[in-house]
Amino acid sequence: MRVVPRYDLLFLVLYALLIPLAAAVVWVAVGRVEVLGAALVILATYLAFSLRRPLRRRRAAWSPFPxxxxxxxxxxxxxxxxxxxxxxxxxxxxxxxxxxxxxxxxxxxxxxxxxxxxxxxxxxxxxxxxxxxxxxxxxxxxxxxxxxxxxxxxxxxxxxxxxxxxxxxxxxxxxxxxxxxxxxxxxxxxxxxxxxxxxxxxxxxxxxxxxxxxxxxxxxxxxxxxxxxxxxxxxxxxxxxxxxxxxxxxxxxxxxxxxxxxxxxxxxxxxxxxxxxxxxxxxxxxxxxx
Ligand SMILES: [Zn+2]
The missing domain is CATH 3.40.390 (Collagenase (Catalytic Domain))
Structure with a gap:
């Protein structure tokens, strides 16, 4: 088993890149800087949620084996x-x-x-x-x-x-x-x-x-x-x-x-x-x- 499965990592990086990309497109279209702030909040929420599993696995992998x-x-x-x-x-x-x-x-x-x-x-x-x-x-x-x-x-x-x-x-x-x-x-x-x-x-x-x-x-x-x-x-x-x-x-x-x-x-x-x-x-x- 991988500590962080490759598939999980791929999607994590993909979505983490898509959020600012989508925000940039919307910003260019509407010209409102608030869009970037909202994107940052969404990105932070997404990362906090989606990093829980990899972090849990990393903690488990590093825990001592009695x-x-x-x-x-x-x-x-x-x-x-x-x-x-x-x-x-x-x-x-x-x-x-x-x-x-x-x-x-x-x-x-x-x-x-x-x-x-x-x-x-x-x-x-x-x-x-x-x-x-x-x-x-x-x-x-x-x-x-x-x-x-x-x-x-x-x-x-x-x-x-x-x-x-x-x-x-x-x-x-x-x-x-x-x-x-x-x-x-x-x-x-x-x-x-x-x-x-x-x-x-x-x-x-x-x-x-x-x-x-x-x-x-x-x-x-x-x-x-x-x-x-x-x-x-x-x-x-x-x-x-x-x-x-x-x-x-x-x-x-x-x-x-x-x-x-x-x-x-x-x-x-x-x-x-x-x-x-x-x-x-x-x-x-x-x-x-x-
Ligand atoms: Zn059987």
């Missing part, structure tokens, strides 16, 4: 452990930016433990590590349910839903299943990565992301992943049966394995692995070497 957070990540995140110092610095910055802007709370807005918040941020930071220009696709934040699962009526402690990614609304996750996902960071099962993958997939489809594959020209992401799903040999697949349901579940399950057991996915499905490496902008095998 030692207990670092120790916890070294213990619970093989991905963080596998990064070199420069990579860990960038990862820690992404964690701080994520937590500064993304709501992670229990049902009803109640707070959750710092460990839960940190693991959510760590999952997002790993998935964004190869795509510094991307932002977490979580505008509505994350709602954490107690226990291992909830049911279709969102009653915690019942049913078997460990996580859900509604198209509109926060990512839903059962706290104990979230923790289980990080308890063994190499088993290819991580409900947070799974649900986050759904949102990355949705964003890429809606945003018309084009991706380089083994074909001559980059193709739309939707076309590339749908094609990979149709070509996949499920009878010899290392992916769980859940992946066979549709293209979205296929990608989400493949993402779990990509981030936790990349060697196995790369060995058994090299074309699918290459597609995910292109999508996420990284080859996780270079991080998870141990």
């Amino acid at each position: 030692g207990e957070w670092r120790r916890f990540l070294l213990e619970r995140s093989p991905y963080f452990r596998g990064l070199d110092e420069e990579g860990r610095e960038r990862f820690a910055c992404d964690v701080r930016l994520f937590l500064a802007e993304t709501r992670v709370a229990a049902t009803g807005g109640a707070p959750v433990t710092w460990k839960t918040r940190l693991l959510v941020a760590a999952g997002a930071a790993a998935m964004l590590h190869g795509r510094p220009d991307w932002e977490p696709p979580l505008g509505d934040g994350v709602t954490v349910y107690p226990g291992h699962a909830f049911d279709h009526n969102y009653r915690p402690g019942r049913g078997a839903i460990a996580g859900q990614a509604p198209e509109r609304g926060p990512l839903l996750i059962a706290e104990k299943s979230l923790l289980d996902g990080f308890a063994d960071g190499r088993d290819g099962v991580n409900v947070l990565v799974h649900e986050l993958a759904h949102y990355f997939d949705l964003e890429a489809r809606k945003g018309g992301l084009r991706i380089a594959t083994d074909r001559a020209r980059p193709v739309p992401w939707a076309e590339a992943i749908d094609d990979a799903y149709l070509r996949h040999d499920f009878s010899r697949s290392p992916l769980p049966d859940y992946a066979v349901q549709n293209e979205a579940e296929f990608f989400a399950c493949a993402s779990e394995m990509f981030f936790e057991d990349p060697g196995r996915l790369g060995d058994s499905c090299p074309r699918l692995f290459a597609l995910l490496a292109e999508f996420y902008g990284q080859d996780v095998r270079t991080v998870l070497k141990e």
Whole structure:
């Protein structure tokens, strides 16, 4: 993640230039100097409003990364452990930016433990590590349910839903299943990565992301992943049966394995692995070497 996203910076500068430019045109047309004073007030108001987010992000990026957070990540995140110092610095910055802007709370807005918040941020930071220009696709934040699962009526402690990614609304996750996902960071099962993958997939489809594959020209992401799903040999697949349901579940399950057991996915499905490496902008095998 960029401390100040390039897109934000571009629009900030553009509008900051347009306001005095428009004032100059009006001044020439009407010949009244008061126009310039009004433009200055508008410019100052605009800057005060639009600089809040970049300043908040800069403060977050510069804030200290607590030692207990670092120790916890070294213990619970093989991905963080596998990064070199420069990579860990960038990862820690992404964690701080994520937590500064993304709501992670229990049902009803109640707070959750710092460990839960940190693991959510760590999952997002790993998935964004190869795509510094991307932002977490979580505008509505994350709602954490107690226990291992909830049911279709969102009653915690019942049913078997460990996580859900509604198209509109926060990512839903059962706290104990979230923790289980990080308890063994190499088993290819991580409900947070799974649900986050759904949102990355949705964003890429809606945003018309084009991706380089083994074909001559980059193709739309939707076309590339749908094609990979149709070509996949499920009878010899290392992916769980859940992946066979549709293209979205296929990608989400493949993402779990990509981030936790990349060697196995790369060995058994090299074309699918290459597609995910292109999508996420990284080859996780270079991080998870141990
Ligand atoms: Zn799913």
